[in-house]
Amino acid sequence: MQFIIGQRWVSHTESKLGLGIISEVNGRRITVSFPAVGEERTYAADNAPLSRLIYNEGEKITTLDDLTFQVISAEEVDGIYIYHCEDDEGLSQIVEELDLSCFVQLTAPQHRLFSGHFDKNRAFTLRIEALNHIHRLQQSSVKGLLGARTNHLPHQVYIANEVAQRFAPRVLLADEVGLGKTIEAGMILHYQLHTGRAKRALIVVPDSLIHQWLVEMLRRFNLAFSIFDESRYDALTRANSDNEDDMFEADIDSMSNPFESEQLVLCSLDFLTENPDAMAHAVEASWDLLIVDEAHHLQWSETDVSIEYQCVEQLASNSAGLLLLTATPEQVGIESHFARLRLLDPSRFYDLESFKQEEAGYQPLNQLVQQLVALQNNDQPISPELLKQLAEFTDISNANDIDGIIARLLDQHGTGRVLFRNTRAAIKGFPQRKLNSYPLPVPELYQGQTTGITGLYPEVIVEPDDWIQNDPRVAWLEAHLKQLKSEKVLVICANASTAVALEQYLQLRAGIRSAAFYEGLSIIERDRASAYFAETEGGAQTLICSEIGSEGRNFQFAHHLVLFDLPLNPDLLEQRIGRLDRIGQTETIQIHVPYLEETSQENLFRWYHEGINLFEQSCSVGHSIYEQFELELLEQLQSTDGAIDSLITATAAHTEKMRELLHQGRDQLLELNSCKLPQAEAIIETIEEEEDGPLLEEFMMRLFNQYGVDQEHHSDHAHIIRPSDHMFTSHFPGLKDDGNTITFSREKALSREDMEFLSWEHPMVVETMEMVQTSELGNATVATISVKGLQPGTLLLETYYTVNCIAPKQLQVDRFLPITPIRVMSDVNGRDLGAVLPHERLNGMCEKVKRNTAQAIVKQVRGDIEKMLVHSTTTAEQTLPDIINAANEKMMSSLKIEVDRLEALQAVNPSIRDEEINFFKQQISASADAINRSSVQLEAIRVVVTS
Numbered sequence: 046m047q048f049i050i051g052q053r054w055v056s057h058t059e060s061k062l063g064l065g066i067i068s069e070v071n072g073r074r075i076t077v078s079f080p081a082v083g084e085e086r087t088y089a090a091d092n093a094p095l096s097r098l099i100y101n102e103g104e105k106i107t108t109l110d111d112l113t114f115q116v117i118s119a120e121e122v123d124g125i126y127i128y129h130c131e132d133d134e135g136l137s138q139i140v141e142e143l144d145l146s147c148f149v150q151l152t153a154p155q156h157r158l159f160s161g162h163f164d165k166n167r168a169f170t171l172r173i174e175a176l177n178h179i180h181r182l183q184q185s186s187v188k189g190l191l192g193a194r195t196n197h198l199p200h201q202v203y204i205a206n207e208v209a210q211r212f213a214p215r216v217l218l219a220d221e222v223g224l225g226k227t228i229e230a231g232m233i234l235h236y237q238l239h240t241g242r243a244k245r246a247l248i249v250v251p252d253s254l255i256h257q258w259l260v261e262m263l264r265r266f267n268l269a270f271s272i273f274d275e276s277r278y279d280a281l282t283r284a285n286s287d288n289e290d291d292m293f294e295a296d297i298d299s300m301s302n303p304f305e306s307e308q309l310v311l312c313s314l315d316f317l318t319e320n321p322d323a324m325a326h327a328v329e330a331s332w333d334l335l336i337v338d339e340a341h342h343l344q345w346s347e348t349d350v351s352i353e354y355q356c357v358e359q360l361a362s363n364s365a366g367l368l369l370l371t372a373t374p375e376q377v378g379i380e381s382h383f384a385r386l387r388l389l390d391p392s393r394f395y396d397l398e399s400f401k402q403e404e405a406g407y408q409p410l411n412q413l414v415q416q417l418v419a420l421q422n423n424d425q426p427i428s429p430e431l432l433k434q435l436a437e438f439t440d441i442s443n444a445n446d447i448d449g450i451i452a453r454l455l456d457q458h459g460t461g462r463v464l465f466r467n468t469r470a471a472i473k474g475f476p477q478r479k480l481n482s483y484p485l486p487v488p489e490l491y492q493g494q495t496t497g498i499t500g501l502y503p504e505v506i507v508e509p510d511d512w513i514q515n516d517p518r519v520a521w522l523e524a525h526l527k528q529l530k531s532e533k534v535l536v537i538c539a540n541a542s543t544a545v546a547l548e549q550y551l552q553l554r555a556g557i558r559s560a561a562f563y564e565g566l567s568i569i570e571r572d573r574a575s576a577y578f579a580e581t582e583g584g585a586q587t588l589i590c591s592e593i594g595s596e597g598r599n600f601q602f603a604h605h606l607v608l609f610d611l612p613l614n615p616d617l618l619e620q621r622i623g624r625l626d627r628i629g630q631t632e633t634i635q636i637h638v639p640y641l642e643e644t645s646q647e648n649l650f651r652w653y654h655e656g657i658n659l660f661e662q663s664c665s666v667g668h669s670i671y672e673q674f675e676l677e678l679l680e681q682l683q684s685t686d687g688a689i690d691s692l693i694t695a696t697a698a699h700t701e702k703m704r705e706l707l708h709q710g711r712d713q714l715l716e717l718n719s720c721k722l723p724q725a726e727a728i729i730e731t732i733e734e735e736e737d738g739p740l741l742e743e744f745m746m747r748l749f750n751q752y753g754v755d756q757e758h759h760s761d762h763a764h765i766i767r768p769s770d771h772m773f774t775s776h777f778p779g780l781k782d783d784g785n786t787i788t789f790s791r792e793k794a795l796s797r798e799d800m801e802f803l804s805w806e807h808p809m810v811v812e813t814m815e816m817v818q819t820s821e822l823g824n825a826t827v828a829t830i831s832v833k834g835l836q837p838g839t840l841l842l843e844t845y846y847t848v849n850c851i852a853p854k855q856l857q858v859d860r861f862l863p864i865t866p867i868r869v870m871s872d873v874n875g876r877d878l879g880a881v882l883p884h885e886r887l888n889g890m891c892e893k894v895k896r897n898t899a900q901a902i903v904k905q906v907r908g909d910i911e912k913m914l915v916h917s918t919t920t921a922e923q924t925l926p927d928i929i930n931a932a933n934e935k936m937m938s939s940l941k942i943e944v945d946r947l948e949a950l951q952a953v954n955p956s957i958r959d960e961e962i963n964f965f966k967q968q969i970s971a972s973a974d975a976i977n978r979s980s981v982q983l984e985a986i987r988v989v990v991t992s
């Protein structure tokens with residue numbers, strides 16, 4: 046292949062790029078720009094997956110100015126084609142290769158047919174089957190929700206469905222601890238990647254959760270993230286500078302930022318805050334979706350902005366989508382909560398004071414919303430009085446659209462669109478928490494150190510040997526662990542030094558199998574410790590964690606939690622209990638709290654238990670209760686004279702009142718917004734219908750056969766597949782050299798982690814269907830049939846077209862315009878035989894024809910076939926206007942909502958810029974342009990001759 050700048054080539058592997066132009070030839074490398082989609086590709090010259098597009102006499106060509114001419118002759122001058130053409134009026138025109146339209150239509154099936162390259166009928170039907178599946182799945186209402194290896198839990202499915210469909214979603218996932226925020230984020234990410242809405246994603250988490258995220262993303266969503274830490278970052282930076290001498294400029298540009306070397310990156314927040322260079326690179330790399338776990342670390346106040354907040358703020362400003370995850374959004378106060386909401390939607394949350402006022406006004410808002418919900422449930426109209434009240438809050442131009450009014454109320458006056466929070470109370474079915482407390486005498490050693498913060502953690506100011514010997518909590522713990530010998534017990538304490546000393550004692554002196562988990566260990570050591578704890582046979586009986594173990598980790602296989610001390614923050618206590626109280630917990634959780642009598646430990650224990658009932662019931666406003674009573678509590682921790690009783694009484698009364706208020710206000714609003722059960726159940730039902738039956742399994746088995754992949758039965762709905770010696774392609778998506786064990790059953794996949802779960806959205810299935818569609822497999826075939834009433838030798842033509850819309854990827858036009866296979870079945874007189882001979886019926890009748898015979902037939906009737914093809918194309922084109930109209934309508938209704946919303950918000954919030962609104966308006970016009978330019982593309986052709 047000789048490449049010359051200006052030549053026009055087409056990609057084999059990415060037909061959607063349109064017609065490319067060689068823009069640079071640089072030794073071993075060539076660069077091709079694809080103006081239709083505004084993208085560029087660089088290939089190695091000796092194996093570029095490209096075909097030169099050359100037109101022959103008689104073919105139609107379209108120019109950059111959208112003029113169409115017929116080719117009369119072609120000549121090559123200095124490697125570039127010059128076409129001599131005629132227009133409709135017979136006038137001569139000259140078109141240079143460079144002036145060809147980049148929106149080409151490739152007509153490979155007839156080229157193959159006429160050059161005698163046929164496939165078997167089996168391949169043809171498989172191709173059509175794949176096209177129909179792609180089309181069905183593109184339009185499925187549960188697209189993007191089929192691929193996760195998870196149980197279908199309504200609150201998660203609801204959130205994923207609500208959020209994932211948004212363009213560049215920016216939300217706070219704030220379900221209570223352990224309800225599956227990681228899974229929700231994974232579902233949203235999977236959806237966005239699967240539908241092409243996102244390509245690049247960055248996940249930022251605390252150090253201690255890196256491995257857990259890596260594993261969850263891979264095993265549940267087939268998403269392979271690359272961990273970026275200091276050593277990897279340094280290695281990549283070094284490699285880049287070493288390589289610079291040997292590289293082309295284009296390479297250097299893309300390689301000099303290590304974060305651009307991967308599409309899916311996972312790193313810790315500490316790594317970014319401690320490495321300014323890495324941070325700058327991470328920001329520069331720009332992401333389609335940024336996910337930040339444990340977002341309560343992002344502290345903000347008007348006078349003090351934490352480095353963590355600044356870091357995420359910068360990343361968020363260069364990321365289209367943003368998911369913040371925290372179970373305790375108000376853990377560090379309302380200001381930080383507000384600041385995080387502002388990161389998500391600065392147009393909606395722009396003033397702290399008005400936000401505080403709004404929060405105070407949730408009760409009347411909730412009353413209005415509840416009235417609307419009641420009317421909706423009883424199918425009644427809104428009364429004139431209610432309409433008047435509503436008009437003060439929002440636009441009610443369409444009083445029948447109660448759903449829309451509720452959505453606007455929640456969006457414009459609540460945290461509606463950006464905040465999702467499900468609670469155990471609303472979800473139900475969680476096991477109980479049972480508190481067991483153990484008052485213990487104060488040892489001599491701690492005399493004088495029993496009050497205030499010191500009294501909460503007196504061991505940290507004493508030598509380890511001393512407190513381990515004398516602190517009665519240690520002996521209690523040893524005895525208790527021995528008593529619970531066959532049970533796994535998680536122990537959490539505030540300080541790393543406490544965890545280390547305790548673990549050493551239990552391991553070395555008490556002979557209890559244990560492991561420690563604290564900040565002084567490397568990530569690998571921490572993961573090793575928790576894996577040792579998780580092992581069922583021969584594993585550790587207990588894991589002693591410092592406070593870092595209280596966040597995010599999954600320890601629900603244990604049923605006993607020892608709180609060796611208590612944190613001075615209710616949300617942190619909730620996080621600690623959340624390690625066990627999470628999805629997957631199967632038994633009552635036994636919470637054990639040893640404390641020293643008549644010390645600040647006892648006071649704090651009583652305040653949490655009697656004041657907030659926090660051990661046995663989760664409380665979403667723990668932090669605000671704490672803020673309310675903080676000073677008094679700190680004062681009471683200093684004394685141990687029993688005066689805390691009145692504080693406890695006051696706290697209990699306040700807690701009761703807050704719970705009631707929340708129930709009537711914010712919580713109900715949030716609940717309403719975070720999971721609509723009937724909707725969630727309907728989605729799950731559709732997912733289950735889609736998964737039901739053998740369709741996928743049978744289809745994949747046929748594909749394995751076609752491509753020469755060996756299969757061996759494993760068990761019900763499970764198989765072992767391996768590459769064979771007679772593979773049809775050198776690369777079959779996802780097939781490992783030593784084979785894969787696969788299952789098509791979700792139930793089996795959930796209990797057998799060693800099996801891959803093949804859903805309609807598993808990469809192997811998706812990529813194989815894509816491979817079929819973009820390759821030539823089955824796109825031309827010849828068959829014979831015998832039909833009574835049709836003369837032998839009658840020629841029939843079955844063609845399949847798809848709608849081809851070339852558009853820049855970021856517009857995601859295929860969400861409005863699916864590929865839409867169009868079948869045309871006709872005879873040589875143009876008679877439509879589609880209804881008489883449906884595809885499936887024809888499949889059953891077709892008999893194979895020897896290759897030589899088929900070649901002879903095609904040669905003989907080529908003229909007729911060409912005529913029939915013109916007719917088929919015209920017939921297919923006649924269906925286009927309706928398809929284009931439907932796509933435009935769908936696009937308008939989807940994007941117009943964004944424009945309307947921003948315009949409504951702009952009316953109350955002048956900080957919304959016109960550019961933000963114009964962005965969506967431009968999306969509408971660019972999408973409409975692309976949709977209107979759609980054409981039909983021939984996908985497959987079957988010549989049928991009656992015998």
Ligand SMILES: Nc1ncnc2c1ncn2[C@@H]1O[C@H](COP(=O)(O)OP(=O)(O)OP(=O)(O)O)[C@@H](O)[C@H]1O
Pocket residue numbers: 194195196197198201220221222223224225226227228229371372596597598599623624627628629
């Ligand atoms: N749909 C599901 N199917 C199976 N397992 C699930 C599902 N949802 C969550 N889990 C499991 O439940 C546990 C809790 O989920 P996850 O870690 O996502 O919760 P979280 O809300 O992020 O917790 P935290 O608040 O502690 O950070 C995990 O072990 C997760 O694998």
